[in-house]
Amino acid sequence: MIKSFSKLLYILGDSKLELLYLLVASIFASVLEALGIGLIGPFLSLSMNPELIKNIALLNWLYQRLGIQSNNQFIAALGIALVILFCIKSVAYFFMKSYIYNFGYRQKARISKRLMNTYLTVPYEFFLKKNTSTIIRNILIETEKFAQQVLISSLEAAANFIIIAILIIVLAKTDIIFLAIASAIILPTFGFFYIMRKKFARWGQITSECRNEIIRIINHSLGGIKETRLIGCEQYFEEQMDEKLKKYTTAESLFNSTQIIPRIAIETILVLFLILLIVVYQLFFEQSVQQLVPVLSVFAIASIRLIPATSQFIALVSYAQGASYSMDAIYLDLLEAKQQESLPLKSSRQTKSNSSISTNFTFKNQIDLNCLTYRYPETNTPALLNISLSLQKGESIALIGKSGAGKTTLVDLILGLLEPQSGDISVDGVSVYDNLRSWQDLIGYIPQTIFLMDDTLERNIAFGVPDELIDQKRLQGAMEAAQLTDLIDHLPNGLNTVLGERGIRLSGGQRQRVGIARALYHKKEILVLDEATSALDNETESLVTEAIQALSGTLTMIIIAHRLTTVKHCDRIYSLEGGRIVKSGSYKEVVLG
Numbered sequence: 045m046i047k048s049f050s051k052l053l054y055i056l057g058d059s060k061l062e063l064l065y066l067l068v069a070s071i072f073a074s075v076l077e078a079l080g081i082g083l084i085g086p087f088l089s090l091s092m093n094p095e096l097i098k099n100i101a102l103l104n105w106l107y108q109r110l111g112i113q114s115n116n117q118f119i120a121a122l123g124i125a126l127v128i129l130f131c132i133k134s135v136a137y138f139f140m141k142s143y144i145y146n147f148g149y150r151q152k153a154r155i156s157k158r159l160m161n162t163y164l165t166v167p168y169e170f171f172l173k174k175n176t177s178t179i180i181r182n183i184l185i186e187t188e189k190f191a192q193q194v195l196i197s198s199l200e201a202a203a204n205f206i207i208i209a210i211l212i213i214v215l216a217k218t219d220i221i222f223l224a225i226a227s228a229i230i231l232p233t234f235g236f237f238y239i240m241r242k243k244f245a246r247w248g249q250i251t252s253e254c255r256n257e258i259i260r261i262i263n264h265s266l267g268g269i270k271e272t273r274l275i276g277c278e279q280y281f282e283e284q285m286d287e288k289l290k291k292y293t294t295a296e297s298l299f300n301s302t303q304i305i306p307r308i309a310i311e312t313i314l315v316l317f318l319i320l321l322i323v324v325y326q327l328f329f330e331q332s333v334q335q336l337v338p339v340l341s342v343f344a345i346a347s348i349r350l351i352p353a354t355s356q357f358i359a360l361v362s363y364a365q366g367a368s369y370s371m372d373a374i375y376l377d378l379l380e381a382k383q384q385e386s387l388p389l390k391s392s393r394q395t396k397s398n399s400s401i402s403t404n405f406t407f408k409n410q411i412d413l414n415c416l417t418y419r420y421p422e423t424n425t426p427a428l429l430n431i432s433l434s435l436q437k438g439e440s441i442a443l444i445g446k447s448g449a450g451k452t453t454l455v456d457l458i459l460g461l462l463e464p465q466s467g468d469i470s471v472d473g474v475s476v477y478d479n480l481r482s483w484q485d486l487i488g489y490i491p492q493t494i495f496l497m498d499d500t501l502e503r504n505i506a507f508g509v510p511d512e513l514i515d516q517k518r519l520q521g522a523m524e525a526a527q528l529t530d531l532i533d534h535l536p537n538g539l540n541t542v543l544g545e546r547g548i549r550l551s552g553g554q555r556q557r558v559g560i561a562r563a564l565y566h567k568k569e570i571l572v573l574d575e576a577t578s579a580l581d582n583e584t585e586s587l588v589t590e591a592i593q594a595l596s597g598t599l600t601m602i603i604i605a606h607r608l609t610t611v612k613h614c615d616r617i618y619s620l621e622g623g624r625i626v627k628s629g630s631y632k633e634v635v636l637g
């Protein structure tokens with residue numbers, strides 16, 4: 045309980061204080077509500093027995109002060125006061141509810157934003173362990189579950205708890221039998237919640253995990269729709285989906301059905317008590333039911349507010365329990381990001397905040413990789429061992445080697461996505477880890493499959509630049525250098541043609557050239573091409589290679605290639621094996637020699 049509360053406070057961050065205000069406001073509205081209802085009983089008793097006015101000091105004092113002539117007039121005045129109190133209570137209740145919902149959904153938006161920021165800034169290694177379905181689920185679904193089932197439900201539960209407590213006190217003062225009856229009715233339901241609480245948490249966990257799996261199955265089956273169609277594995281994915289949906293449905297329906305049990309149980313016990321009371325009175329005491337009116341009115345009030353408040357309270361607490369997994373998922377990701385930030389890293393996340401005082405790179409002469417060693421998390425053997433190489437500005441180097449040799453890992457290190465456990469990368473003698481952001485600003489990355497947005501060609505080239513800030517002259521220059529001008533003539537809307545999801549309306553070679561144009565538009569001085577031409581046919585490949593070769597000498601290039609013909613123009617070739625450089629030199633020396 046204390047653990048959950050501290051997680052809640054951690055997730056809320058700066059909004060902790062607002063939660064406190066909200067709690068006070070909701071307690072105030074609950075007190076009004078409970079009083080409004082709790083006073084109906086005494087008011088009914090008073091109207092049936094006006095003589096009581098004289099016995100109650102406060103009422104007697106009021107009676108004298110108001111100068112009222114008769115008991116009936118006084119009861120009417122009390123009635124009006126009660127109605128006014130009721131109206132105030134209703135308005136306060138409405139505003140409190142709106143405030144709670146507003147707070148809950150504002151927090152959802154804030155936490156989604158915080159998570160998004162976390163995922164965008166957390167070290168790249170985080171993504172080696174995390175599935176994107178979990179990330180999507182956390183940002184969209186778990187934050188919603190947290191807002192609705194933890195925040196809103198807890199605040200409403202607190203308000204209901206106050207109502208229950210006040211009603212019990214007020215009504216117990218009216219009739220002590222009530223206290224015994226109410227306890228006999230309410231306590232078993234609390235017991236029920238206590239027994240079921242672990243199940244609620246488990247069902248909540250199952251639904252969250254199933255949602256995750258469902259997003260993953262959609263990603264796999266539709267993300268690779270070509271392969272799905274071609275291999276004909278639609279049924280395989282449908283069966284997977286069906287299995288998860290069944291599990292999800294069972295857990296969700298069990299959870300929701302169980303929520304009704306406290307209300308049904310309370311109502312049944314209430315009716316049972318009522319009938320028993322009447323029967324026992326008539327059979328054993330031979331008294332008229334008339335004499336039971338005060339006790340019966342207590343039952344009436346109980347069924348108006350106390351019972352719904354209790355069953356709602358139990359349901360709300362169960363909801364919060366059911367969403368404990370969601371709270372943990374958000375908490376753990378935020379915490380992991382925080383812990384990564386506090387690690388003694390050399391990287392930008394520390395220098396980013398004080399980037400103004402860090403080095404802003406201007407690449408004039410040489411890049412040096414000094415004894416880089418990198419081991420992936422949870423592995424024993426290093427993927428790269430003591431890698432050292434240098435390249436001058438304007439040079440092109442190629443990394444070659446068999447699959448698993450460590451080429452991509454080396455590129456990820458150069459890109460600043462992974463940080464070496466030892467060694468350094470420096471530009472003109474300054475470590476890139478002094479200002480990783482500034483180093484990354486120098487690099488254009490063209491991976492095997494270029495990431496293209498489902499947006500216009502123009503926006504895909506000027507990636508991340510608002511429309512009004514796109515420099516048309518620079519755009520033209522980039523497209524010409526990337527040999528894209530022909531393509532524009534063939535597109536229905538030229539630069540404004542929407543490329544489709546992941547650039548589905550372009551060929552592989554065209555996508556690569558869009559990637560090159562993007563790097564050129566952003567004036568990247570260093571181009572890193574990761575097997576950029578390996579997926580292309582010979583003709584398209586030579587187009588892309590031509591575009592790349594035309595840039596040789598003007599840009600510094602690091603190229604990974606499987607097809608050795610594509611790296612003929614490079615100044616030096618580095619051959620990797622088992623994470624080490626085993627050979628280096630000219631094309632002739634390394635490939636032909």
Ligand SMILES: Nc1ncnc2c1ncn2[C@@H]1O[C@H](COP(=O)(O)OP(=O)(O)OP(=O)(O)O)[C@@H](O)[C@H]1O
Nearest residue numbers: 172420423427445446447448449450451452453454
């Ligand atoms: N996320 C990871 N976690 C653990 N080990 C990894 C991870 N990624 C790569 N490796 C391992 O690191 C080594 C180098 O992999 P890398 O992807 O750099 O090779 P590569 O030369 O680029 O191969 P390819 O040409 O097939 O892309 C391999 O043994 C690989 O299994």
